[in-house]
Amino acid sequence: MQMDSSYSPELTALTDRWVEATLKNSGKNVTGLLTQLDPLIFCGPSVQEIWEGEDLRRSYENPSKNMSSSRILETRTKAFCNGDTGWSLWEGDIQKSKSGDVQRARITLVFVIEGGIWRIQHIHSSIPDNDEGIDEDGLRELTALFQARSKHNPVVGETGIAAIMFTDVVDSSALTVEVGDVKWTAAISRHLLETDGIVRRNGGQLVKSLGDGSMASFQTAESALRAAQAIQARVSSLNVGPSMSLRIGIRTGVVVETGNDFFGTVVNKAARIAASAAPNEIRVSDATRLLVNGMTSFRFSDPTERELKGIRGLHQTFRLDRVDPPDPE
Template identity: 40%
Template sequence: MSTFSDPFTLSPELAAIAKRWINTYSGRNSLAVTQLFSTSDAVTYIGSDEGELFVGDAVRDSFAAFTNGQVKLVPENVEATGYEAGNFGWAYTTLTIFAPEADMRVNFRNTFIFSLEDAVWRIVHIHNSNPKPNMEAMGYASPHLEKLAAAAGKDEIILGNTGIASVMFTDIVDSTALAAATGDAKWSRIVTGHVATITAQVAAHSGNLVKSLGDGTLSTFGSASAAMQAAKAIMQDTAGGQTEPHLRLRIGIHTGDVVEAQGDFLGTVVNKAARVAAAASPDEIRVSDATRAMIGGQADFTFDDATNMRLKGLEGEHLIYRLEWAS
């Protein structure tokens, strides 16, 4: 039996070049931007806007013209990881772009593919995307959350004595790409450790971990405040992790009476919690209006970005809030 040998190694050099391209692009340095591209006719760029697909000289010409514009862009929180194997390499970045004149911030992700040309790494492909929640962008929830919600119906859920349960879903952002980059064995160890961290925090806040499926988890709590404290602690633990890949989560919480209506209403509460989680952006905790109302004016929690939106499979619009978690 042959053993697969991973040809890719971490490349701080390619990560640095990816960051350099972002900084020169944001700084409107047209010469530096175009010189980082390959001279090949195969060079391509795919952007997040309609029609942003350029090939060959069109890539170099469009960026040379665009970077000579007057709009100021400021990259923030840029993180990059690169890999290389022989004359080929790739990198990915996550960042926020701030436009001071418009007072707007937009989250972005970039993927770079490099070739080694005359001993110099050149960019042959860039894919730029704006990571919106699936529910907002395409009207469907994360398949991980869908599967987890369906699987939960097969288990006995311990609710406590009140009949009111706060249901919490957690989901790792970009888990498919991270699993492919790290390999099955390492990813399995990462997910096992991640679920162990969540299990400990859920228990510490008197909750019950109902199920984990892949990289997602479903838990229930006897109170909304306990669920939100657990969610904040989980986010803080994850953000403080020092290992690679660095995990980013989305968490959703919904609260409802799951006793009087028996199984059917239990399913509705669980399904809505999954939809709320799917509406969250990376590094966000989103809670339903019902969960927010449970804690009244408690000073322990801060909410913002109240948003009315449609949730798949549920009638009407639903008010959800972002729960701040950074200490």
């Protein structure tokens, strides 16, 4: 017999209670509502932010001392159940206690009945990003974060601001067939070696090579733009028979570092911006452009709103046309 789903005031209240306990870093009140059985899964906003089972329970029981509690502002919760299964959606504005910043968050919970009690078996947390651009206050804040980072720490820490750049060789498969594996492998190796050198000279770090492309991070948007222009200029010097061309994409914002790699929405969008670029083109996000807007060294054109594969909405990007020497001090 099929049962209809119905609104659940009980799960609505449980959801509100669990979110409040989580944001206050109240360990036992959080874990008390979790299932004691596996699978127990948490999926967060970052690419590799997935926790399971005992690792997840321990993380809630012993929250990091670096995690500050947050205050909940406006919220909206709705929950439903069908037999012994329930689910809920929590949306709210969260104000961080240290910085006072307000951020929109969404949390989805899946419940099961365990020993006659509703318990949480799956958690999904996300931070909406509509990428509608940055106002003047946001730009000043982003610039201040960059300046503080460059003065005190040359490498982005666990979370921080960075300019992420992706490069990609256009039609690499066809070029491989045309020039042969040996010659192409040598050309790509030389290209990646020179890319690494250019990135380093501009204060960045080559995060990883991606076959025939690369990912790099920079402390400033200016450094990323100068490196991108230098890389495009250098590609034409590679003697591989047919001409090689690159697509380059840059986006700036908050990233998460795990080991020697970077994750998060900014990284994903930088890769998609690169994929959307034309051959020999450098395309950048609006935030990246605005961060160098007062410098006469950079020229942009072709403001375009476009879809980025796998990311909702329209996203404005610009073509980098010219990079002149730095402005005099």
